[in-house]
Amino acid sequence: xxxxxxxEYFNIHLxxxxxxxxxxxxxxxxxERQLTRILEKTYxxxxxDILRTSxxxxxxxxxxxxxxxxxxxxxxxxxxxxxxxxxxxxxxFKKPFQK
Numbered sequence: 001x002x003x004x005x006x007x008e009y010f011n012i013h014l015x016x017x018x019x020x021x022x023x024x025x026x027x028x029x030x031x032e033r034q035l036t037r038i039l040e041k042t043y044x045x046x047x048x049d050i051l052r053t054s055x056x057x058x059x060x061x062x063x064x065x066x067x068x069x070x071x072x073x074x075x076x077x078x079x080x081x082x083x084x085x086x087x088x089x090x091x092x093f094k095k096p097f098q099k
Contacts, residue, residue, distance in 0.1 A: 002028060003042060010054055017080045021047040055079070056092045070099055 009027055013019040024047065025035040039047055055077040062073045074085035089097040 002038065006039075006042075010050065014051070014054055014058065015076060015078045017078050019051060019078060051078075052088050052092060056089060059085070059089075070097070 005028055006024065009024050013023070021032055021035060025032045028035065028038075030038070036046070039045060039050065043050055045053075059073050059077045062068060062076065063070065068076065070085075071082050074082050077085075079085040079088070086097040
Protein backbone atom coordinates (compact mmCIF):
# COMPACT_ATOMS: atom_id res chain seq x y z
CA UNK A 1 0.00 0.00 0.00
CA UNK A 2 2.85 2.42 0.80
CA UNK A 3 4.48 1.73 -2.53
CA UNK A 4 1.26 2.55 -4.36
CA UNK A 5 0.93 5.78 -2.37
CA UNK A 6 4.54 6.72 -3.13
CA UNK A 7 4.09 6.09 -6.85
CA GLU A 8 0.86 8.08 -6.83
CA TYR A 9 2.62 10.94 -5.05
CA PHE A 10 5.42 11.05 -7.62
CA ASN A 11 2.93 10.94 -10.50
CA ILE A 12 0.77 13.73 -9.08
CA HIS A 13 3.54 16.00 -7.78
CA LEU A 14 6.14 15.42 -10.49
CA UNK A 15 5.41 18.81 -12.07
CA UNK A 16 5.43 20.67 -8.75
CA UNK A 17 8.73 22.50 -8.09
CA UNK A 18 7.90 22.36 -4.37
CA UNK A 19 7.64 18.56 -4.34
CA UNK A 20 9.54 17.44 -1.25
CA UNK A 21 10.54 14.46 0.82
CA UNK A 22 8.93 16.11 3.83
CA UNK A 23 5.61 16.39 2.00
CA UNK A 24 5.71 12.72 0.95
CA UNK A 25 6.63 11.63 4.47
CA UNK A 26 3.64 13.54 5.83
CA UNK A 27 1.32 11.93 3.29
CA UNK A 28 2.58 8.47 4.28
CA UNK A 29 2.47 9.27 7.99
CA UNK A 30 6.16 8.55 8.58
CA UNK A 31 9.17 10.65 9.50
CA GLU A 32 11.68 11.65 6.82
CA ARG A 33 14.30 9.25 8.17
CA GLN A 34 11.90 6.33 7.90
CA LEU A 35 10.91 7.44 4.40
CA THR A 36 14.58 7.47 3.39
CA ARG A 37 14.91 3.87 4.59
CA ILE A 38 11.74 2.85 2.74
CA LEU A 39 12.93 4.44 -0.50
CA GLU A 40 16.38 2.86 -0.23
CA LYS A 41 14.88 -0.56 0.47
CA THR A 42 12.15 -0.36 -2.17
CA TYR A 43 13.87 1.54 -4.98
CA UNK A 44 17.53 1.41 -3.96
CA UNK A 45 17.53 5.14 -4.54
CA UNK A 46 17.06 8.45 -2.77
CA UNK A 47 14.03 10.74 -3.00
CA UNK A 48 15.93 13.28 -5.09
CA ASP A 49 17.26 10.60 -7.47
CA ILE A 50 13.77 9.15 -7.98
CA LEU A 51 12.31 12.60 -8.58
CA ARG A 52 15.10 13.58 -10.99
CA THR A 53 14.81 10.32 -12.95
CA SER A 54 11.03 10.63 -13.21
CA UNK A 55 11.18 14.24 -14.31
CA UNK A 56 13.90 13.69 -16.88
CA UNK A 57 12.27 10.58 -18.32
CA UNK A 58 9.15 12.65 -18.92
CA UNK A 59 11.22 15.57 -20.25
CA UNK A 60 13.05 13.31 -22.68
CA UNK A 61 9.72 12.06 -24.09
CA UNK A 62 8.38 15.61 -24.34
CA UNK A 63 11.51 16.81 -26.14
CA UNK A 64 11.25 13.95 -28.65
CA UNK A 65 7.73 15.11 -29.51
CA UNK A 66 9.16 18.51 -30.35
CA UNK A 67 5.99 20.43 -29.47
CA UNK A 68 7.66 22.58 -26.80
CA UNK A 69 10.94 24.39 -26.39
CA UNK A 70 13.48 22.93 -23.94
CA UNK A 71 12.75 25.82 -21.57
CA UNK A 72 9.03 25.05 -21.64
CA UNK A 73 9.70 21.37 -21.05
CA UNK A 74 11.96 22.18 -18.07
CA UNK A 75 9.20 24.24 -16.48
CA UNK A 76 6.54 21.64 -17.30
CA UNK A 77 8.43 18.89 -15.48
CA UNK A 78 8.98 20.93 -12.33
CA UNK A 79 12.28 22.77 -12.73
CA UNK A 80 12.30 26.40 -11.64
CA UNK A 81 15.16 27.33 -13.95
CA UNK A 82 16.59 26.04 -17.19
CA UNK A 83 20.04 25.97 -15.60
CA UNK A 84 18.82 23.53 -12.93
CA UNK A 85 17.26 21.41 -15.66
CA UNK A 86 20.54 21.33 -17.65
CA UNK A 87 22.55 20.36 -14.56
CA UNK A 88 20.09 17.57 -13.73
CA UNK A 89 20.18 16.38 -17.35
CA UNK A 90 23.99 16.25 -17.32
CA UNK A 91 24.00 14.32 -14.06
CA UNK A 92 21.33 11.86 -15.24
CA PHE A 93 22.55 11.20 -18.77
CA LYS A 94 26.29 11.82 -18.21
CA LYS A 95 26.38 14.32 -21.07
CA PRO A 96 25.59 18.01 -21.46
CA PHE A 97 22.13 19.02 -22.59
CA GLN A 98 22.06 19.82 -26.30
CA LYS A 99 19.12 21.65 -27.86
